[in-house]
Amino acid sequence: MTLVTLNDILPKAKKEGYAIGAFNYADMNTARGIIAAAEEEKSPVVLQIAESHFPYLPLREGGKLALDLAENSSIPVVVHLDHGTDMETCIKALRMGFSSVMLDFSQKSLAENISKTKEIVDFAHALGASVEGEVGVMTRDAGKGKPDYNNLTDTYTTVSEAKQFYEETGIDAMAISYGTVHGIYREKPVLNFDRLHEIAEAVPVPLVVHGGSGLTDEEYKNSIKNGISKINYYSVMSFNATKGLREYLDSKKEQQVFLYDADLKIMELVKEDIKNKIEVFGSANKA
Helix, strand or coil, X not given: CCECCHHHHHHHHHHHCCCEEEEECCXXXXXXXXXXXXXXXXXXXXXXXXXXXXXXXXXXXXXXXXXXXXXXXXXXXEEXXXXXXXXXXXXXXXXXXXXXXXXXXXXXXXXXXXXXXXXHHHHHHHCCCEEEEEECCCCECCCCCCCXXXXXXXHXXXXXXXXXXXXXXXXXXXXXXXXXXXCCCCCCCCCCHHHHHHHHHHCCCCEEECXXXXXXXXXXXXXXXXXXXXXXXXXXXXXHHHHHHHHHHHHCCCCCCCHHHHHHHHHHHHHXXXXXXXXXXXXXXXX
């Protein structure tokens, strides 16, 4: 299969009622595990690198890796920049050959968010690439100063904001806030499925959930039922793989273990974790 954009896979997911997993990587083994899982499940996939992970894997190296994996994969792969924080980074990724980018100006004013996102949309569309934007504020659960899960109302995306954002930017996918937070959850989130449904009815583009790691299978399915077509998932997968690697190394204390053994184990752990999510999201056999 070849490199594809969000527009090649998300409208079908929206129409048929499943979601595409968007999985972050910050190293080669994680990226390879993600692609292996999608191939085994025969699922389209979004392989994405976040700008916050550039200290571990710079854009130049990480982009080349993802593009090579996509071009040699048997399933549709979107190579996506996640949470680009400025115009320059998004443009660099697009010029490298990324098929999709996200400019995250959600914490700026709505006017600035719309203006800058529209600029990236125009640039990306001229290259045949897709753009994800975000409206509404996503918080981060980092323990210290963690959000009050029962009082996230002020951060929810409003229907009017979503409509204006779509109409004035021409984006291809919209990330919204309805109660999820970034990172590993320390308390049960309070999700506003009514708000999600209202936004899905008001705008025609596929909707995206960020902070998808801490949700239960039921919450994933309810999110999809109420309008989510792309689910970003990373933190729990990363934690699970690290935990699994620790257990593997502990079990091999009496044996010689080399670096490539750890590499292969990480790939296997990531693959199995991602396969499970693909099944839950409903995108298996949709390639």
